[in-house]
Amino acid sequence: MPSRDYANTRYSGLDEITTDNVAKLQVAFTFATGTLLGQESAPIVIGDTLYFVTPYPNILYAVDLTQPGGALKWKFDPKPAAASQGVACCQPVNRGPTYYNGRIFYNTLDAHTVALDAETGQLLWKTRVGDFNYGDTFTMAPLVVKNKVLVGNSGAEFGARGWLAALDASDGSIAWRAFTTGPDSDVLIDHAEFKPFYPQYRGKDLGVSQWPPEHWKIGGGTVWGWISYDPELDLIYYGTSNPSPWNHEVRPGDNHWTNGIFARDPDTGKARWFYQFSPHDLWDHSAVNENLILDMQWQGQMRKVVVRPERNGYMYVIDRVTGEVLAADAYTYITASKGVDLKTGRLIYNEDKTPSQGRVVREVCPNSPGAKDWTPSSFSKRTGLIYMPHNNMCMDWEVKPVSYIAGTGYIGVNARFYPGPGDGNVGELMAWDPVARRKLWGVPERWPVWSGTAVTAGDVVFYGNLEGWFKAVHAQTGEVLWQFKTASGIIGQPTTFRGPDGRQYVAILSGIGGWAGAMVSGELDERDPTAAKGFGNMVGELKKQSGIGGMLYVFALPR
Amino acid sequence: MYSRCLASLLLLGCTLLAGCERETRAFHEEAPAINDVSPTDFRAGGTPRPVAKNPQAAEYERNAFHISEGKRYYEWYNCYSCHAAGGGDIGPPLMDDEWRYGGEIEQIFSSIVEGRPNGMPSFAGRIPEQQVWEIAAYVRSMSGNAAKDAVPSRGDEIKTTKPLTQVPPTPERSEPPRSNR
Amino acid sequence: MSGRKHICAALVVLLAGCSGQQAALDAAGDQAATIGDLWTLMLWVCGFMYLLVLIFLAHAIWRARHALDAEPLTHGSGSRAEHPLRMALGGWVGLIVVGLFVLSLATFFIDRSLAQARTDDALKIKVTAAQWWWKVEYEGMAPDQRVVTANELRLPVGQPALLELHAEDVIHSLWIPNLGGKEDLIPGRINSLLLTPRREGEYRGQCAEFCGLQHAKMALDATVMNPDAFTRWRQQQLTPAPAPSTPEQIRGHEIFMSGPCAACHQIAGTPASGQTGPNLTHLASRRTIAAGARPYSFEDLRDWLRDPQSVKPGNHMPVVQLSDSDLNALTAYLDSLK
Amino acid sequence: MTTALPREADPAEITAQHAQLTRTWGTGQSLFERLATVDHKIVARRYVITAFVFFVLAGVLALLMRIQLAQPDSHLIDPDRYNQLFTMHGTTMMFLFAVPIMEAIAVYLVPLMCGTRNISFPRLNAFSYWVFLFGGVMIWIAFLMNAGPETGWFSYVPLAGPEYSPGKRTDFWAQMVTFTEVAALAVAVELIATILKQRAPGMTLARMPLFLWAMLVTSFMVIIAMPAVMLASSFLIADRLIGTHFFNPVEGGDALLWQHLFWFFGHPEVYIIFLPALGMVSSIVITFARRTIFAYTLMVLALVTTGLLAFGLWVHHMFATGLPHLGSSFYTAASMMIAIPSGMQIFAWIATLWDGKPRFMTPLLFVIGFIVIFVLGGLTGVMLASVPLDLQLHDTYFVVAHFHYVLIGGAVFPLFAAFYYWFPKFTGRKLSERLGRWNFWLFFIGFNVTFFPMHILGLAGMPRRVYTYADGLGWESLNLLSTLGALMIGASVLLFIVNAARSLKQGEPAGDNPWGASTLEWATSSPPPPYNFMHIPVVTGREALWQPEPRQVLEGLSPAHREVLCTSALAAVPDIRQHSAEPSIWPFWTAIATAIWFIASIFDARAVLWGSLPVAVCLIAWMWPTPPRVLQQRTAP
Incomplete structure (x- = not known):
């Protein structure tokens, strides 16, 4: 699976590449993806085969690693509907396939889930899980837990109603589907089992009553991020995205159960607890980021927690048994809120910044992609640190009237992004000590960091930047040990694996795109600062430093 | 003396007539009918076939009221959510010189009505045709191709592109759709 | 309509002091009634002053009948009347000052009382004006109790209603004369208007700030109902639309x-x-x-x-x-x- | 220079002197000379006629509106056209008629009343007329070509902004404001200079006719108030043409900024129109009551006070915008306070009549009409100044009634009085008294029939600026009545035009001073010669021509040079002989260049730059120092 383990640590026990020899890393082979939009997929390696998915048209490549230079073993073209590109908010990306029990599962843009025979590439089943005519698309990587393929939709920018569905891995039938909005029966809340820590989640049908009448039907809260699983507690954890539309004025209420984290029973889908990071979201601070499942020392005792770097700029530590927030520490420059009230669990918004129609709210930090978007962080068991790509951006924000028309964007906001205060460097790879709750070091980047990270037992952290540099960083000091300029910007997820020849390899997809890279890959016009929902105002220059591309790079130490 | 007066009067007259066309506010106009608009003028057999221009359609991009209404409907029908203020987002930019399916007002009209395969939904039956013409005229103004004296400089909104009154006309070229885009 | 009918109607309107469903002096609410009292005061004071001017003017004209052609009076001080006139001017200015003082004071206190009316138990309604209609949203106890309607404002009799005024495009002005004065709806600003209806009935409001082509046809139906009927209406508005049957x-x-x-x-x-x-x-x-x-x-x-x-x-x-x-x-x- | 009693000169000498002065000051018949003239009387005549034409045009628009409103649910005029109608009506009346005609009459009369030979800055004066004409013609052509402004005469943003007023309509409006304000500012400067520096010797400030006082205060008000609206209209046009954000609330601009700037001009504007009318009324009352004005000093103080207070009232146009109420109370108080000077003046006029020996001729009839109507308008003004009451009355037909009572009562009635009064001076012939009485009564009755019902309509809930109204609201009869009254007013104005046209040819010859008036304009022939006065009169008392002592004149100005006498500002002691500018075609060309500059910049923002070049060239030519034209000096007898 792209996140390597159920705990989402992205930690690899391989230690052939170390801080000492990583500087010698060189290209082992490359492989063209044949597509030119943002390459967000994690390459995964099962046995002798490397699998990755391209963005639309979502071709799955199986690369035979036994062949020199990595020959194509087979590929699968699911032929997703071309029109579904029109409802992909931030480019038709795909975050990768997953492997379970001899099968490869992945999602296609037009809201289908596909199961292939990992060996032959033969299509086993294909299930239409959503309807892109109403905004449902798939960009996330599925997770398989106990023979259930967990998939969630994207499309909160189109008024799609969010859900997480569990498909039977053997035949693709839908076992359960938990909606993010609506009556408790849809959200799979059974009050006998649902024990949230805070009282504001305890009412009946809050997914209806915390919305204006009928609005929950187009209320967003999609599930396009990462899912974690704790086998011991037998719970899955996942985040729900922003409510629709972005313009908060049309949806008074806390908008349950958007922008929060659910703990659910994977067998039945029933919710165990819930916590909402950004109630009544003002800024598209979509809460879909990864949940790192850690057992750590907390005030003298071991606690089972999830650590969650949240888009609103706080690093949350949540008791994963009860859903109690133990800590929420700001890790970036924040003006949008004033902290988290640990007693009530509520985010304290900055009243001065509440947007209202007819004026631009300025200096909102972090901006809507947040202090950290979907780009997954990693956790090293050796150093005990979290390696997290994050950004320091602010924005001007104007809400405006918006109308729901199925199949068109449902946003109601004009925004302009710009770098946050500081030296103009927007991105950073940060090492965070979850126990001491502080930052240890950071590697600054001029542009937003839009790639995932991976850390190895050799104490090397890998990530890439939008200009196309793929970097290896010392996991303890933050020293950049090695870097390589790939052909295009990197927004993918690095993977390290042991090849058939026994050597350790590192793989990354290069190909700019996604929200931050859309200015380049979509050839958007930076004369409009609101292009790409606001990135037009700040990443126009990037066009000079990064071109459109799509290439798999695999690195290894010289023989 | 008189001839000079006459000449200047004629000149004045012409300017004024242009004014009439620019300023009319037609609430009840029948939408121009078009047929046979192709996104490309490339035609097998070697003779390119230019877009059949409809003079009534062209009036839309010279009329201030229509363009202004077009701007309103561009917002109302969520066009901005994919094309921003012309810089593009999910959809391609509209303010540049690249037109995947043709940049004539008739072609823009048919792109809106028919939809295009890579994600542009069809608005047929959803937006009445007169409003589609108005939107198309506004889209033309983004690349500076609508009448300069008929376009609004800006809207009452966040500052986006250069004022439309100041955008130089962008020479257009028609391109067939790229593969995979 | 015949001319005579028109004249009769005109007289009726004059005499009845403007009654009707969109009439400022036919007060159906506290605010309109208070302003109506101020109007009455103004009308009396100003009417009295006007009468004085007319009497003085008429007297001057009446006196002039006796004036014959004579040499112009080139030095004011040469007139016997100069001194009494000066006294009269002093009195006149004094009268004006007193009148204005009374009116200013009345204005000030009435304005204060209107501005300081209690709003804690007020019904909160968000009114958004757009070219050329009104969007009316009743805030409920919970977000899903929010009633959304258009071009009509229903109010329970006796309960103050606090209207939060928004404008979507240009400046509009909300005016329901029978209930109270007007307030502008301005883009980028949020104004408020307090109305306390006291008499059940159907009234009519209208946009009072020129807002473009259809400024004339931007009316708002205001209905003051008894509280039970209002609650029923509100509940009924919350139900989804009935499914088509035929x-x-x-x-x-x-x-x-x-x-x-x-x-x-x-x-x-x-x-x-x-x-x-x-x-x-x-x-x-x-x-x-x-x-x-x-x-x-x-x-x-x-x-x-x-x-x-x-x-x-x-x-x-x-x-x-x-x-x-x-x-x-x-x-x-x-x-x-x- | 010497002061002397006028010599009993022999007729031949007078003729010779007249011929030479006419050669020095006169204007020939050729087109070139007509375009180049700087004679204040010729310029003023053009000004008056042009402004009157605009009055008639705007009146026709008003009739069209009244016809549309005569019946409910009328479909004669579509809303777009109707909006243009009332906008053009208000704009024309305020910008192209009311202010210009007051200034025009002043341009004619002020030098004559001062006893000087020409207005100061005569070329600027010529320029101001052309600019005014081009601005007015521009907006009217635009209107006829369906590009008339449609956002009301005060063009509130955002309705008048780039998003909601598409096309060039509001741009024309904004530039029209620029045109007329340039013209008005120019005239204000001339009038101030003329009044302060060119008064006849002996005409101390304390002896100045009230009309001069009124024009002095007005001109200062123009200089203070007009820049605000020019600023506002420049902001507006910048928003509309180059996308600035002055009035975009979203980007930190403010829609209310416009209202503050506009009404900071707009309210004083009412007094700018009204104060000259008060001056006229005073002149007429004095003449026809045959008594010097009662309480002269208080009258002057009232004028000055009104001028000052006028700048503290503007917010009473904005009570409904949600400004803090406590602050609004200040404006209530200030607005009510202005009733004190007005009330004093009303009293003084009636007292003058009461104590005088009035002759009830047409000018005085119009003055009496003025008092009856204006006082009512003033009292409704007091009502509107009250914040709570204003919230009910604001923007209704009550307000329409109020400001027509104030503006027609306060300015148009005095203007008609002035036409009847000074027509003999302008033309040498009197207007028909019989037609004049018809004119008055039709106007007076028609006016009240039109506008009194509007008070009731306003209270009955009728908002202003509606192109139609629904049946059944009880507004039908009064609207019909109002329309009938409007037709009466139309007939009355028609009658005036007939009267004027007939009297020009067949009117009773007037002589120098047909009314036995006291001010200096009556001390010269009717119409006055190009040089105004053969000898500069010397003033010895407040009512110059009524002084018992023999009249003195001042000698020493060269008949061969364009020379005017400058006197000291306070005591009017002769100071210097000042050269008065020669005729020049360049003000005309400058005005054309200015017009091109202003109009072109509507269509092309770059014209702001390149358009200024021709203006600069013309200005250089205009200002180019030339030696004063010396006519062949006759040997003195």
């Missing part, structure tokens, strides 16, 4: 959902969720259509749907070509939205 209504429903209508209008309980036009969930329970442009009736609704640009030229509801039977079906469906 075959004609079903066809009308299909036309609505598949055509342009659904792109701009919302009907709760159906897929139509457009927000740019008025919410139509309970259209047929309203008194008028198109912001007071026509009274509500099946025929008027059909006329409106057939050609909105004839009824209200320049408004943003487009002409949609429909066959007569489709038009009837669509009207039948909308007419079922009680």
Whole structure:
């Protein structure tokens, strides 16, 4: 699976590449993806085969690693509907396939889930899980837990109603589907089992009553991020995205159960607890980021927690048994809120910044992609640190009237992004000590960091930047040990694996795109600062430093 | 003396007539009918076939009221959510010189009505045709191709592109759709 | 109407002191009544002053009958009347000052009392003006108790209502003369207006700040109801639209959902969720259509749907070509939205 | 220079002197000379006629509106056209008629009343007329070509902004404001200079006729108030043409900024129109009551006070915008306070009549009409100044009634009085008294029939600026009545035009001073010669021509040079002989260049730069120092 383990640590026990020899890393082979939009997929390696998915048209490549230079073993073209590109908010990306029990599962843009025979590439089943005519698309990587393929939709920018569905891995039938909005029966809340820590989640049908009448039907809260699983507690954890539309004025209420984290029973889908990071979201601070499942020392005792770097700029530590927030520490420059009230669990918004129609709210930090978007962080068991790509951006924000028309964007906001205060460097790879709750070091980047990270037992952290540099960083000091300029910007997820020849390899997809890279890959016009929902105002220059591309790079130490 | 007066009067007259066309506010106009608009003028057999221009359609991009209404409907029908203020987002930019399916007002009209395969939904039956013409005229103004004296400089909104009154006309070229885009 | 009828009507209006469903002096609420009292005071004071001027003027003219051709009086001080006139001027100015003082004081205290009225138990309503209609939203105890309607304002008698005023495009002004004074709705600002209705009845408000082509047809039906009826109305407004029942209504429903209508209008309980036009969930329970442009009736609704640009030229509801039977079906469906 | 009693000169000498002065000051018949003239009387005559034409045009628009409103649900005029109608009506009346005609009459009369030979800055004066004419013609051509402004005469943003007023309509409006304000500012400067520096010797400030006082205060008000609206209209046009954000609330601009700037001009504007009318009324009352004005000093103080207070009232146009109420109370108080000077003046006029020996001729009839109507308008003004009451009355027909009572009562009635009064001076012939009485009564009754019902309509809930109204609201009869009254006013104005046209040819010859008036304009022939006065008169008392002592004149100005006498500002002691500018075609060309500059910049923002070049060239030519034209000096007898 792209996140390597159920705990989402992205930690690899391989230690052939170390801080000492990583500087010698060189290209082992490359492989063209044949597509030119943002390459967000994690390459995964099962046995002798490397699998990755391209963005639309979502071709799955199986690369035979036994062949020199990595020959194509087979590929699968699911032929997703071309029109579904029109409802992909931030480019038709795909975050990768997953492997379970001899099968490869992945999602296609037009809201289908596909199961292939990992060996032959033969299509086993294909299930239409959503309807892109109403905004449902798939960009996330599925997770398989106990023979259930967990998939969630994207499309909160189109008024799609969010859900997480569990498909039977053997035949693709839908076992359960938990909606993010609506009556408790849809959200799979059974009050006998649902024990949230805070009282504001305890009412009946809050997914209806915390919305204006009928609005929950187009209320967003999609599930396009990462899912974690704790086998011991037998719970899955996942985040729900922003409510629709972005313009908060049309949806008074806390908008349950958007922008929060659910703990659910994977067998039945029933919710165990819930916590909402950004109630009544003002800024598209979509809460879909990864949940790192850690057992750590907390005030003298071991606690089972999830650590969650949240888009609103706080690093949350949540008791994963009860859903109690133990800590929420700001890790970036924040003006949008004033902290988290640990007693009530509520985010304290900055009243001065509440947007209202007819004026631009300025200096909102972090901006809507947040202090950290979907780009997954990693956790090293050796150093005990979290390696997290994050950004320091602010924005001007104007809400405006918006109308729901199925199949068109449902946003109601004009925004302009710009770098946050500081030296103009927007991105950073940060090492965070979850126990001491502080930052240890950071590697600054001029542009937003839009790639995932991976850390190895050799104490090397890998990530890439939008200009196309793929970097290896010392996991303890933050020293950049090695870097390589790939052909295009990197927004993918690095993977390290042991090849058939026994050597350790590192793989990354290069190909700019996604929200931050859309200015380049979509050839958007930076004369409009609101292009790409606001990135037009700040990443126009990037066009000079990064071109459109799509290439798999695999690195290894010289023989 | 008189001839000079006459000449200047004629000149004045012409300017004024242009004014009439620019300023009319037609609430009840029948939408121009078009047929046979192709996104490309490339035609097998070697003779390119230019877009059949409809003079009534062209009036839309010279009329201030229509363009202004077009701007309103561009917002109302969520066009901005994919094309921003012309810089593009999910959809391609509209303010540049690249037109995947043709940049004539008739072609823009048919792109809106028919939809295009890579994600542009069809608005047929959803937006009445007169409003589609108005939107198309506004889209033309983004690349500076609508009448300069008929376009609004800006809207009452966040500052986006250069004022439309100041955008130089962008020479257009028609391109067939790229593969995979 | 015959001329005589007109004259009679004019006299009636003059004598009745402007009664009617859109009349400032026919107060049906606290604010209008208070302002009405101020008006009466003003009318008496100003009327008295005007009378004095007219008497003085008339006397001057009357005196002039006796004036014969004579040499001009070139030095004012040469007149015997100069001194008494100066005294009179002093008195006159004194009178003006006293009058103005009384009026200013009355104004000030009435203004204070209006501004400081209690609003804690007020019904909170958000009114958004757009070219050329009113969106009215009643804030509920919970977000899902929020009632959204258009071009009508229903208020329970005796309870203050605090209106939060927003404008979507240009400046408008909300004025329901029987209930109180007007307040502008200005883009980028939020104003408020407090109304305390005291008499049940049907009133009419209108946009009072010029707002473009259809400023004339931007009215608001105000209804003051007894509290029970209001609660019932409110509950009823919260229900989704009834499903179409007759075959004609079903066809009308299909036309609505598949055509342009659904792109701009919302009907709760159906897929139509457009927000740019008025919410139509309970259209047929309203008194008028198109912001007071026509009274509500099946025929008027059909006329409106057939050609909105004839009824209200320049408004943003487009002409949609429909066959007569489709038009009837669509009207039948909308007419079922009680 | 010497002061002397006028010599009993022999007729031949007078003729010779007249011929030479006419050669020095006169204007020939050729087109070139007509375009180049700087004679204040010729310029003023053009000004008056042009402004009157605009009055008639705007009146026709008003009639069209009244016809539309005569019946409910009328479809004669579509809303777009109707909006243009009332906008053009208000704009024309305020910008192209009311202020210009007051200034025009002043341009004619002020030098004559001062006893000087020409207005100061005569070329600027010529320029101001052309600029005014081009601005007015521009907006009217635009209107006829369906590009008339449609956002009301105060063009509130955002309705008048780039998003909601598409096309060039509002741009024309904004530039029209620029045109007329340039013209008005120019005239204000001239009038101030003329009044302060060119008064006849002996005409101390304390002896100045009230009309001069009124014009002095007005001109200062123009200089203070007009820049605000020019600023506002420049902001507006910048928003509309180059996308600035002055009035975009979203980007930190403010829609209310416009209202503050506009009404900071707009309210004083009412007094700018009204104060000259008060001056006229004073002149007429004095003449026809045959008594010097009662309480002269208080009258002057009232004028000055009104001028000052006028700048503290503007917010009473904005009570409904949600400004803090406590602050609004200040404006209530200030607005009510202005009733004190007005009330004093009303009293003084009636007292003058009461104590005088009035002759009830047409000018005085109009003055009496003025008092009856204006006082009512003033009292409704007091009502509107009250914040709570204003919230009910604001923007209704009550307000329409109020400001027509104030503006027609306060300015148009005095203007008609002035036409009847000074027509003999302008033309040498009197207007018909019989037609004049018809004119008055039709106007007076028609006016009240038109506008009194509007008070009731306003209270009955009728908002202003509606192109139609629904049946059944009880507004039908009064609207019909109002329309009938409007037709009466139309007939009355028609009658005046007939009267004027007939009297020009067949009117009773007037002589120098037909009314036995006291001010200096009556001390010269009717119409006055190009040089105004053969000898500069010397003033010995407040009512110059009524002084018992023999009249003195001042000698020493060269008949061969364009020379005017400058006197000291306070005591009017002769100071210097000042050269008065020669005729020049360049003000005309400058005005054309200015017009091109202003109009072109509507269509092309770059014209702001390149358009200024021709203006600069013309200005250089205009200002180019030339030696004063010396006519062949006759040997003195």
